[in-house]
Amino acid sequence: MPVTPSQQEPARPCPTPTAPSACRSTLYREIAEGAFPAQLRISVHGAGWRESEIDRWVADPVGWRPEGEGR
Numbered sequence: 001m002p003v004t005p006s007q008q009e010p011a012r013p014c015p016t017p018t019a020p021s022a023c024r025s026t027l028y029r030e031i032a033e034g035a036f037p038a039q040l041r042i043s044v045h046g047a048g049w050r051e052s053e054i055d056r057w058v059a060d061p062v063g064w065r066p067e068g069e070g071r
Contacts, residue, residue: 034065037056
């Protein structure tokens, strides 16, 4: 049975291959601007990303939009 996005385990801590070298402030600015997937709270002190959202972003970083938003 396929795993639905709501059943996926959040990926963490570095969601993309470029994230370790990317500045955290740039990543958070892109999240705020809607240009990068938002984090999910997974514990009091932890956050992660849905792997499917990161995969979609990696496939098309310029055209990526949150699910449900028109392109």
